[in-house]
Amino acid sequence: MTETLHADLLALAQEAARRAGALLRDGRPADLAVAATKSSPIDVVTEMDIAAEKLITGLIADRRPDDGFLGEEGSATEGTSGVRWVIDPLDGTVNYLYGLPTWSVSIAAEQDGETVVGVVAVPMRGETFHAVRGGGARATGAWDGERALAVRAAPPLEQALVSTGFNYVTEVRAHQAEVAHRLIPLLRDIRRGGSAAVDLCDLAAGRLDGYYERGLNAWDVAAGDLIAREAGALTGGRPGERPSRDLTVAGTPGVFEPLQRLLEDFGAWHD
Numbered sequence: 001m002t003e004t005l006h007a008d009l010l011a012l013a014q015e016a017a018r019r020a021g022a023l024l025r026d027g028r029p030a031d032l033a034v035a036a037t038k039s040s041p042i043d044v045v046t047e048m049d050i051a052a053e054k055l056i057t058g059l060i061a062d063r064r065p066d067d068g069f070l071g072e073e074g075s076a077t078e079g080t081s082g083v084r085w086v087i088d089p090l091d092g093t094v095n096y097l098y099g100l101p102t103w104s105v106s107i108a109a110e111q112d113g114e115t116v117v118g119v120v121a122v123p124m125r126g127e128t129f130h131a132v133r134g135g136g137a138r139a140t141g142a143w144d145g146e147r148a149l150a151v152r153a154a155p156p157l158e159q160a161l162v163s164t165g166f167n168y169v170t171e172v173r174a175h176q177a178e179v180a181h182r183l184i185p186l187l188r189d190i191r192r193g194g195s196a197a198v199d200l201c202d203l204a205a206g207r208l209d210g211y212y213e214r215g216l217n218a219w220d221v222a223a224g225d226l227i228a229r230e231a232g233a234l235t236g237g238r239p240g241e242r243p244s245r246d247l248t249v250a251g252t253p254g255v256f257e258p259l260q261r262l263l264e265d266f267g268a269w270h271d
Contacts, residue, residue, distance in 0.1 A: 154254025
């Protein structure tokens with residue numbers, strides 16, 4: 001019964017992510033990047049964000065009217081089925097605004113408080129990642145068919161490629177830059193992708209060795225966290241804690257713990 005439910009939730013999440021991704025990709029005005037310094041493009045992006053969330057919640061509610069929702073753009077209902085959908089309709093808003101390809105649609109399904117299904121669609125890369133708890137992580141893309149995902153063999157920390165993100169608040173960004181400044185000499189390099197969901201999926205796909213960020217919400221990481229873990233990554237927050245707004249850390253076994261310790265030593269979780 002549980003396997004059937006999870007398969008149904010996965011199929012619904014995949015359909016919703018595909019439709020929302022197509023809406024965002026095809027509905028983006030061609031001249032949006034040209035006017036990126038004006039106020040009006042932000043309004044357009046917000047409208048697209050809201051439209052994508054309405055598409056996702058509308059589709060799911062039609063099929064599963066008793067489910068709950070938690071969405072970036074305000075969807076928040078408890079539901080009565082024990083299933084709640086955690087949705088980021090457009091993760092990587094600034095990338096989307098500027099016409100960069102690293103933005104995504106992130107949809108997770110929780111059952112009784114545990115994430116059981118995660119789907120992240122990256123339309124401009126032609127890739128979709130998905131996972132079911134206990135069933136591994138898989139992806140479709142430019143390669144033939146579906147492929148299983150597995151993290152890279154853990155390198156020494158000094159050879160690890162790690163991604164991160166920065167807050168929009170100036171004071172917080174300044175502190176995050178100081179943390180990155182201290183980390184860089186201890187790593188192979190740092191990347192800044194602009195979408196937490198995509199970073200976690202790239203970790204799952206072996207394109208990164210680690211990832212960390214402060215200030216994330218549940219909808220930013222719910223799907224990507226499951227996908228990364230099902231591909232063999234370790235994820236958490238501050239030592240002994242789950243990912244939270246204070247800190248989200250993910251990495252291959254062997255990279256995760258030393259990275260987490262350094263971030264704790266450097267005070268990455270506070271200003």
